[in-house]
Amino acid sequence: MNLRNSLLSRRLVSRSPIFRSSFLAVVSLFGLAAAARAQTSVYGTVSVEHVTGIQCLQTICGSGDGTTNPLGGFGGGWYDFHSIGPVRLGIDVRAGSTVGNKNAATYFNTARPRVFSVLGGVRASLGTPIFHLHPYVEGAVGLAKSNVTIPEDATTGQVVYHSGIQYRGFAGVDLPLLPALDFRVVELGAGSLRNLGNNYPIESISSGLVLHLPF
Numbered sequence: 001m002n003l004r005n006s007l008l009s010r011r012l013v014s015r016s017p018i019f020r021s022s023f024l025a026v027v028s029l030f031g032l033a034a035a036a037r038a039q040t041s042v043y044g045t046v047s048v049e050h051v052t053g054i055q056c057l058q059t060i061c062g063s064g065d066g067t068t069n070p071l072g073g074f075g076g077g078w079y080d081f082h083s084i085g086p087v088r089l090g091i092d093v094r095a096g097s098t099v100g101n102k103n104a105a106t107y108f109n110t111a112r113p114r115v116f117s118v119l120g121g122v123r124a125s126l127g128t129p130i131f132h133l134h135p136y137v138e139g140a141v142g143l144a145k146s147n148v149t150i151p152e153d154a155t156t157g158q159v160v161y162h163s164g165i166q167y168r169g170f171a172g173v174d175l176p177l178l179p180a181l182d183f184r185v186v187e188l189g190a191g192s193l194r195n196l197g198n199n200y201p202i203e204s205i206s207s208g209l210v211l212h213l214p215f
Contacts, residue, residue, distance in 0.1 A: 040215055042077040045184060045208030047098060049115060051148050051193065053200045054104035062102035068113045068148055072098030074206065078123055086126055092138055093120045103151050111151040111159045115193070115202075118142045119168060131175060134182070138170040149195050164195040166202065174210055182210035 054066045076094025083089070100113040121140025128135065144166040152159050168191030174182040189204035 040077065040079050040213040041210055042075070042213065043184060043208055043210040044073065044075045045096075045187065045206040046073050047071070047096065047204050047206040049098045050203040051104075051113075051115070051200055052202075053198075054148055057105050057150070058107055060107060061104055062107055063104040066104050068100045068102060068104045070098035070100035070113055070115055070148075072096060072115075073208075074117075080125075088125045090123050090125070091120070092123045092140065094140075095119070100148075103148075105149055106151050111147060113146070113148045113151060114161075115144060115146040115148060116161075117144050117166065119166070123170075125174075134174040134176070136170075136172055136174070139167075140170065141165070141167045144193050144195070146193065146195060148193075148200070149198070162195050164193060166193045167191045168202070168204075172206075180212045180214075182212070184208045184210055 048069060048071050050067060050069050052067045054063075054068065056064070056066065074094050074096030076092060076096075078090040078092035080088045080090040095118045097114060097116045099115075103111070103113050105113075119140040119142035121138050121142075123136050123138035125134050125136035127133075142165075143163060145161050145163050147159055147161050149162065150160050168189050170187055170189045172187030173185045175185050176182050184207055187204075187206040189202075189206070191202055193200045193202045
């Protein structure tokens, strides 16, 4: 008797207009999320940067090899505007900041080295049958504001930030977790930060999450 009632209840639910409407709504939502891969996505990452070529301005400095490794994060998004076979082209914009513990220009207990960045560029991504991985490459240029070369004013002790131009290349891999969510397994970056007329090589490694939007 209980089995009969259970089967009858399942039939009634499956024929219910509310059930069918809810099911179709869920399917449509996942369909839109999957289709959004070709349009708009946003992301957030945790990033470690490696800036080199910094001159020590004192007898000793917090980092004796002319390097600093600030840690922080970036947020950004991209829009895919064109496809060439399996390759998708998009415009990417990102902004973020990183901060280090040791300064390569002065002694470690002065102002902490920081880099603020805004970058924009063109990216190309490719879908693969291997775990549905999405590798991509990107070239970007933008502005940077930092104190890695001269952390503070020697007279007033105030933190000094200098604006400059930077350019970077990125290569990474995204792994789909859900129709609308990817895990950014790794992103590697390399380029140059131009500050006070000098070029300072800058590298980065990042990881984070990607959300695909339904538009």
